Amino acid sequence: MKRKIIQILGMALMIAATLVVVAILGVVLFDLTAKGAPVLSWEFLTQSPKKGMTEGGIFPAIFGTTAVTLLSTMLATPLGIGCAIFLHEYAPDNAFTRLIRASIRNLAGVPSIVYGLFGVAIFVQFLGMGASLLAAGCTLGLLTLPSIITTTEEALRNVPRLTREGALALGATKWETIRTVVLPSALPGILTGVILALSRGAGETAPILFTGVAFYSRYLPGSVFDEFMALPYHLYILSTQHHAIEEVRPLAYATALTLILLVFMLNLTAFWARARWQRSLGAGK
Amino acid sequence: MEKIKIDIQELDLFFDKKQVLKNVSLHIPAGKITAIIGPSGCGKSTLLRSLNRMHDLNPQARLSGKIMLDELNILHGNTNVVHLRRRIGMVFQKPNPFPKSIAENVSYGLKINGLHDKKKLAEAVENSLRAAALWDEVKDDLDKSALDLSGGQQQRLCIARAVAVEPEVILMDEPCSALDPISTAKVEELMLELKKKYTLVIVTHNMQQAQRVSDFTAFMYLGELIEVGETRQIFQKPQHDLTKNYVEGHFG
């Protein structure tokens, strides 16, 4: 009897906790939607800002954020997966590799502004990329790298030893085993990690702040060496730096809403890709 | 005298400092089923995995002695492990299909060995699935995921996968321990069928199974090979007290 009461009590507490979290999220989303949705229109999504950003749309920022995120993913994903494969499958387990692993975990916790400064020093100045889409993409890529490596390693670890041995026993080499059996088995996990990293990257301001984002640019970047506008930075400007903050507040809300929708769509893609992949593997059995 | 397929000579195996196989010598006759029995932890799997060099993966494992597959010195450093494993296939204790379709599972070994002719692959898939007595159950589902099959079907798929590369020897480590009685009966029937073409070595904890399917039985105890002989002799007139106690079920 007592155990039952405790169980019910525990249940109630957990439900309450869940409700609180959902409620906070709900309020934020509701507030954003209520204030941003009226401004959101086809023109808003497809036009450039006009009249000192008091009118017009945010298309260059949407484009810039998409471009810089894609670029960073293209750079960080192969590097991160390669690094994780090496660490997990090939590197010996000794003090040195454990140190590397610990460092990677710690890197994931480094504040993003630090990445921004590092990006300026290395990509913008030392490698001479200037403040550009490329430099910002590299910096963002660096920021997402640790979490891609960590989640990929985790996904590789979850591939059963028996599955690997099955391939080896048929005469597959180590690399063939990794390529044809281990990576496909780990792919849903890897994919989820990559997209979560990517959607975190999409919302970052600090790493792109000094490395390539533009305050205002009427044109889209013509190459990876141009500056670009980005949603998080645009939002920051509209809400704190603008000369008519009150006036552009609705625009700020609509920008925030767009950013959230973009990230939401990315996560949905991850979800969908994962579900699809798992179905083709025989649904989680 | 039988033709010897695998000749194990004075095999010692250490995991780090722990000796797991002690001076094991054993002849595996060609075209027969040899069963390895013995209490848990006595080294049956370890012995089996020495035959296709699965211990290569384990940096702690050290082997000495000699294992000959016909004229091939298995443990020699120059032996091509990939070729060796093509000649000696393995079926594991738990079914371990790849997360791929049924057809891809069966053709896997052939593909990594460089066969890409679609027609030949399809033929091999059908023949192997027939050999594993699985064809009739899956012939309409070849493109479905192997993970959707039942445990017994998965194990027969793994047998088909091993058969597909046409090895000379098939090692099976407790292949029925995760299966129900009906699936077990099917796999046992299959072993007797496979014996016509392949040399089989099976590890089993099931005394009835050893008696039903094997021609020869080897009894191991604490890393040593205690006794080996024709199955009937081992079960009815064991020479050693240890063997007698074990097959009569006094410990295990």
Ligand SMILES: Nc1ncnc2c1ncn2[C@@H]1O[C@H](COP(=O)(O)OP(=O)(O)OP(=O)(O)O)[C@@H](O)[C@H]1O
């Ligand atoms: N990779 C390993 N590293 C260290 N010791 C090991 C390793 N694999 C097996 N052993 C040890 O070697 C001994 C023999 O193990 P093995 O798996 O060969 O036994 P087995 O006869 O197959 O037992 P079971 O019937 O339970 O499968 C055991 O004492 C085990 O703890």
Ligand SMILES: [Mg+2]
């Ligand atoms: Mg075993």
